[in-house]
Amino acid sequence: MKKKFLDRVEILAIGSELLTPYYLDTNSLYLTQQLNDFGYEVSFKTIVGDDLENLLLCITLALDRASLLLAVGGLGPTADDLTSLAFAKVLKRKLVLNKDVLRRIRLRFKKRKIAMPSSAIKQAYLIEGAVALPNRRGTAPGQWVEAGTNKIVLLPGPPHELKPMFEEFVRPRLEAQRYKHLARKVLKTTGMTESRVESLIRDLYPRKGDVKVTLLARPGQIEVHLSAVSVKSQSQAEIKLERLRKKISVRLRDHIFSEGGQELEEVVGNLLRGKKKTLAVAESCSGGLLGHRLTNVPGSSDYFLEGVVVYSNEAKTDVLAVDPSLLAKHGAVSFEAALAMARGIRQRARASYGLAITGIAGPAGGTLRKPVGLVFVALDSSEGTEVEKNLFLGSRRQIKFQSTQKALDMLRRRLLGLSVFRGEKTKK
Amino acid sequence: MKKKFLDRVEILAIGSELLTPYYLDTNSLYLTQQLNDFGYEVSFKTIVGDDLENLLLCITLALDRASLLLAVGGLGPTADDLTSLAFAKVLKRKLVLNKDVLRRIRLRFKKRKIAMPSSAIKQAYLIEGAVALPNRRGTAPGQWVEAGTNKIVLLPGPPHELKPMFEEFVRPRLEAQRYKHLARKVLKTTGMTESRVESLIRDLYPRKGDVKVTLLARPGQIEVHLSAVSVKSQSQAEIKLERLRKKISVRLRDHIFSEGGQELEEVVGNLLRGKKKTLAVAESCSGGLLGHRLTNVPGSSDYFLEGVVVYSNEAKTDVLAVDPSLLAKHGAVSFEAALAMARGIRQRARASYGLAITGIAGPAGGTLRKPVGLVFVALDSSEGTEVEKNLFLGSRRQIKFQSTQKALDMLRRRLLGLSVFRGEKTKK
Numbered sequence: 028m029k030k031k032f033l034d035r036v037e038i039l040a041i042g043s044e045l046l047t048p049y050y051l052d053t054n055s056l057y058l059t060q061q062l063n064d065f066g067y068e069v070s071f072k073t074i075v076g077d078d079l080e081n082l083l084l085c086i087t088l089a090l091d092r093a094s095l096l097l098a099v100g101g102l103g104p105t106a107d108d109l110t111s112l113a114f115a116k117v118l119k120r121k122l123v124l125n126k127d128v129l130r131r132i133r134l135r136f137k138k139r140k141i142a143m144p145s146s147a148i149k150q151a152y153l154i155e156g157a158v159a160l161p162n163r164r165g166t167a168p169g170q171w172v173e174a175g176t177n178k179i180v181l182l183p184g185p186p187h188e189l190k191p192m193f194e195e196f197v198r199p200r201l202e203a204q205r206y207k208h209l210a211r212k213v214l215k216t217t218g219m220t221e222s223r224v225e226s227l228i229r230d231l232y233p234r235k236g237d238v239k240v241t242l243l244a245r246p247g248q249i250e251v252h253l254s255a256v257s258v259k260s261q262s263q264a265e266i267k268l269e270r271l272r273k274k275i276s277v278r279l280r281d282h283i284f285s286e287g288g289q290e291l292e293e294v295v296g297n298l299l300r301g302k303k304k305t306l307a308v309a310e311s312c313s314g315g316l317l318g319h320r321l322t323n324v325p326g327s328s329d330y331f332l333e334g335v336v337v338y339s340n341e342a343k344t345d346v347l348a349v350d351p352s353l354l355a356k357h358g359a360v361s362f363e364a365a366l367a368m369a370r371g372i373r374q375r376a377r378a379s380y381g382l383a384i385t386g387i388a389g390p391a392g393g394t395l396r397k398p399v400g401l402v403f404v405a406l407d408s409s410e411g412t413e414v415e416k417n418l419f420l421g422s423r424r425q426i427k428f429q430s431t432q433k434a435l436d437m438l439r440r441r442l443l444g445l446s447v448f449r450g451e452k453t454k455k
Numbered sequence: 456m457k458k459k460f461l462d463r464v465e466i467l468a469i470g471s472e473l474l475t476p477y478y479l480d481t482n483s484l485y486l487t488q489q490l491n492d493f494g495y496e497v498s499f500k501t502i503v504g505d506d507l508e509n510l511l512l513c514i515t516l517a518l519d520r521a522s523l524l525l526a527v528g529g530l531g532p533t534a535d536d537l538t539s540l541a542f543a544k545v546l547k548r549k550l551v552l553n554k555d556v557l558r559r560i561r562l563r564f565k566k567r568k569i570a571m572p573s574s575a576i577k578q579a580y581l582i583e584g585a586v587a588l589p590n591r592r593g594t595a596p597g598q599w600v601e602a603g604t605n606k607i608v609l610l611p612g613p614p615h616e617l618k619p620m621f622e623e624f625v626r627p628r629l630e631a632q633r634y635k636h637l638a639r640k641v642l643k644t645t646g647m648t649e650s651r652v653e654s655l656i657r658d659l660y661p662r663k664g665d666v667k668v669t670l671l672a673r674p675g676q677i678e679v680h681l682s683a684v685s686v687k688s689q690s691q692a693e694i695k696l697e698r699l700r701k702k703i704s705v706r707l708r709d710h711i712f713s714e715g716g717q718e719l720e721e722v723v724g725n726l727l728r729g730k731k732k733t734l735a736v737a738e739s740c741s742g743g744l745l746g747h748r749l750t751n752v753p754g755s756s757d758y759f760l761e762g763v764v765v766y767s768n769e770a771k772t773d774v775l776a777v778d779p780s781l782l783a784k785h786g787a788v789s790f791e792a793a794l795a796m797a798r799g800i801r802q803r804a805r806a807s808y809g810l811a812i813t814g815i816a817g818p819a820g821g822t823l824r825k826p827v828g829l830v831f832v833a834l835d836s837s838e839g840t841e842v843e844k845n846l847f848l849g850s851r852r853q854i855k856f857q858s859t860q861k862a863l864d865m866l867r868r869r870l871l872g873l874s875v876f877r878g879e880k881t882k883k
Contacts, residue, residue: 043669044680046497047639048488050671051479060476069474070509074500077669081498084520092512105653105670106660139848144650146657164849185673187850243477252477308764314750315743318764322742325818325851333770336736336746336762338755342804346761346774376770390753423753 034206035070036062037093039085041101041110042184043076054099054182054189061193066207066256067095077107086117090177095201100184102167104146110181111154111170118174120155125168128159132166157181160196164188171200207256210264212272214251216282217291217436224249227278231271238267240275246425247432248291251275281445284436291435292320298442299330299380306438307333307376309347309368311359311385312402314338317431333376337368347371358397360385365403365414373407380441381407382434386417388426402430406437413437462634463498464490465521467513469529469538470612471504482527482610482617489621494635494684495523505535514545518605523629528612530595532574538609539582539598546602548583553596556587560594585609588624592616599628606632635684638692640700642679644710645719645864652677655706659699666695668703674853675860676719679703709873712864719863720748726870727758727808734866735761735804737775737796739787739813740830742766745859761804765796775799786825788813793831793842801835808869809835810862814845816854830858834865841865 038059040052052074059069071093075085082101089096101110115122129151136143150167153159160169160180165188170181180197182189216224221244228251232240237257243250253272257263276283284294299306308317318334321327335346340359343349349367357363365385373381386402393399400419405412415437419429440446466487468480480502487497498521503513510529517524529538543550557579564571578595581587588597588608593616598609608625610617644652649672656679660668665685671678681700685691704711712722727734736745746762749755763774768787771777777795785791793813801809814830821827826846833842843865847857868874 043667044671046487046500047680048484048491049641051481051484053479056476056479059474063476070504070506071513072474072502074502076498078498085499088516103672104650106657107669139846141648144654146650146653187674187853241472241475241477310743310746312750313747314755314759315738315746315748315762315764316750318738318743319741319747319855320743322740322764322766322816323852323855327742328766328820331742331764332767333774334743334762334764334766335774336743336750336759336764338750338762339760342761345803346763375773388750392756424751427747427751 035093036067036095037071037073037089037097038069039089039096039098040072040074041077041082041098043078043107045074045100046076052099054184054186057186057190058097058099058193061198062201063209063254064211065198065202065205066209067201067205077101077109079109079113082109082113083117086113090117090174090179094176095178095180097180097182099182099189102150102169102181102183104144104149104166108149111152114172114179114181115154118154118172122152123155125151125153125159128153128168131161131168135166154181160192162188163191163195169196171197207258208261208264210255210257210261210268212253212268212286213288214253214272214275214279214283215285215289215291216249216251216279217247217284217432218282219249219279221249224251224279224282228275231274231278233271238271240271245428246419246421247429251279281440281443284439290320291432291439293324295435295439295442296321296324296327296330298439300326302442304379304442305330305332305376306380306382307331307372307378308335308434309372309381309383310334310336311338311343311368312388313384313386313427313430313434314388316427317382317384317434320431320435332378333372335372335375343368343371347375360387360397360401360403362403362414362416365405366407366412369405369407369412369414379408380438381405382438383407384430384434386419386426386430388423388430390423400426402426402433404430404433404437406434406441408441410441463521464495464523465499465501465517465525466497467517467524467526468500468502469505469510469526471506471535473502473528474504480527482612482614485614485618486525486527486621489626490629491637491639493626493630493633494637495629495633496637496682496684505529505537507537507541510537510541511545514541518545518602518607522604523606523608525608525610527610527617530578530597530609530611532572532577532594536577539580542600542607542609543582546582546600550580551583553579553581553587556581556596559589559596563594582609588620590616591619591623597624599625635686636689636692638683638685638689638696640681640696640714641716642681642700642703642707642711643713643717643719644677644679644707645675645712645860646710647677647707649677652679652707652710656703659702659706661699666699668699674847674849675857679707709868709871712867718748719860719867721752723863723867723870724749724752724755724758726867728754730870732807732870733758733760733804734808734810735759735800735806736763736862737800737809737811738762738764739766739771739796739811740816741812741814741855741858741862742816744855745810745812745862748859748863760806761800763800763803771796771799775803788815788825788829788831790831790842790844793833794835794840797833797835797840797842807836808866809833810866811835812858812862814847814854814858816851816858818851828854830854830861832858832861832865834862834869836869838869
């Protein structure tokens with residue numbers, strides 16, 4: 028603890044809830060990603076509660092062992108928000124009222140037609156010498172503080188406040204001081220397990236430490252994260268990265284649905300918009316998740332017409348004109364029901380494409396012949412209808428997610444004129 | 456850092472992957488839950504990579520500030536597994552071959568009919584004086600080390616190895632030394648801002664350290680986390696907690712929707728099931744999220760009949776029989792449209808309750824008269840229809856989430872016979 032390490036970065040997450048069994052410090056993932064982008068690597072992450080004594084301890088230590096310290100949380104108006112106070116104590120500085128900040132906070136409450144509680148004023152007191160970092164999405168400003176060789180950034184805890192603040196006000200400051208260059212790319216795939224992806228590309232893993240491959244897996248989506256560093260220039264880093272990316276892309280082919288960070292729903296949305304096509308969806312076991320994902324994309328009203336969540340058999344018949352005798356004969360979770368639902372919703376909504384999902388998300392409701400995880404996904408268009416039978420593993424939420432991945436990927440493949448990948452799925 | 460705090464617990468997670476943008480230390484949630492169960496609270500969590508210098512720094516500090524230290528990870532056979540070595544250095548002890556452990560490791564490879572790699576022997580070298588904690592699911596044993604007033608537990612990183620080891624060998628040791636009891640409760644509220652909740656209960660915040668209140672906020676949901684400790688007994692802790700909980704409950708009244716950890720969609724689901732009522736929903740700007748949340752609850756098919764995502768005006772007219780002239784006159788985002796949608800879906804689905812959401816989730820599509828965040832939520836039942844006009848702040852996803860919170864809360868209030876809370880919302 029005695030010497031100073033000039034290139035060390037520490038993230039200090041502050042909040043008693045982060046020391047309970049319920050919450051993880053997820054902000055640090057975003058911050059690490061951002062820091063990595065311009066060559067900073069994180070050496071330590073510390074999590075401490077809203078406790079002044081412990082906070083003073085952690086701050087003292089962090090300033091001793093890291094030259095760049097990002098402290099997140101504890102900037103709010105309440106009595107247990109102690110971050111500014113603790114830093115002021117350790118740095119032996121005062122807390123000073125910033126009138127600009129106070130004006131902005133007042134304005135925010137005025138706009139919302141809410142009386143400003145007196146506690147809100149606290150957020151306008153900043154550490155002496157700090158630069159205020161405006162908060163476009165909340166009241167508490169961030170702070171940029173320099174103290175000797177230490178650079179300190181105080182950021183608000185809510186991710187939707189932290190992210191725009193970091194991008195607008197912290198990134199440019201850090202970028203100006205970058206000392207190495209890092210290139211990154213994420214290849215997102217669907218339709219293969221982690222072991223399968225790994226077995227296809229393992230022999231390409233680089234030995235040298237300046238280029239790295241990491242797999243990140245969740246059911247329904249395996250991501251290949253590539254990074255390369257160069258002390259010379261960004262383009263050097265990009266060249267190293269590109270060399271490896273090409274080789275991996277050849278192996279994983281059309282299982283890769285994005286290389287630029289987009290989620291599958293964005294990729295499909297852009298394809299639909301580009302081709303001026305429209306989509307309607309009918310969901311049973313996925314319960315609205317497909318519609319939710321599609322409509323998370325801004326501008327999705329350009330191509331997404333309508334969704335229905337038909338949980339009951341009556342709804343399947345009433346809304347989608349699925350023949351009740353079909354449901355009686357084959358059951359609601361069947362090849363035939365999925366097919367009828369996809370046709371039904373496409374016709375109902377007069378859409379170019381109809382997608383349908385019906386299955387058993389569990390944990391209850393499975394039988395020997397129709398176990399939990401059995402999901403039929405159907406795609407209907409003027410070119411014809413196809414149905415895929417799947418057996419997904421995992422929790423209720425994971426089965427819901429995998430069902431929507433499959434549906435989106437079937438549509439992506441249809442839009443791109445690719446054949447549907449069936450490598451690891453059971454076919455009817 | 457100079458004084459010793461006898462009741463402090465630190466969790467040290469070791470592994471370079473935990474300092475990338477892709478992985479979080481999730482083991483600490485499990486460990487915290489376990490520790491809380493017998494009265495230990497976690498004061499610090501530290502995350503450090505597989506780097507000897509940094510590891511030595513973190514261990515030295517942790518032994519200085521915490522009496523109980525749980526170190527997780529870095530016990531494996533590879534060159535970057537440095538945990539035992541680092542602890543031995545800091546404690547100034549040797550690493551000693553434990554023949555029992557070596558025999559167990561050999562046996563494990565034999566059973567699997569795999570030749571034991573020479574690197575595996577490393578795992579049989581334990582810190583001098585350590586008690587080996589058998590690993591039933593892997594090769595690396597855990598270690599229990601006492602050094603002065605410090606108790607140190609070394610645990611393997613893979614959760615399926617860590618959990619059984621903790622339960623079988625660590626829990627009983629810690630339980631025998633339990634020195635206090637802890638009770639916890641979470642009051643979840645909706646319909647109020649964080650500042651509002653705090654202003655209502657701040658004067659109840661206990662001064663004494665044995666009872667704690669923490670607020671956890673996200674748009675649409677403010678949680679009050681309560682904890683109480685007692686050195687006497689669990690029931691003493693429960694009594695202290697209950698005393699405070701009662702006072703806070705009186706202040707926050709029916710804004711509290713759960714005290715047992717349930718989410719709003721579970722609370723509403725249980726109410727519907729208990730009253731044998733059914734629900735159908737019509738969503739515009741929330742795009743399926745309401746259906747998704749409702750159907751995340753296992754068994755929701757008991758009461759959830761149907762959902763529609765009516766993004767286009769045509770869909771609103773076709774599916775819900777909303778009068779096109781009403782849409783032409785008032786617009787799709789209007790009091791009148793919400794009302795007609797709620798009635799339309801309830802009639803369509805022949806449900807006891809119909810919920811409808813229509814608004815502008817942004818980021819584009821707002822106007823001066825109808826800004827981003829304007830959302831109308833309507834509830835229809837045989838008792839009548841009510842519509843709430845809201846102006847939500849935040850990102851597209853946050854506006855979607857708040858819209859669904861509002862809808863679920865309106866239904867909760869109707870089911871409980873409570874009036875709709877309008878304290879902070881603009882009314883039409």
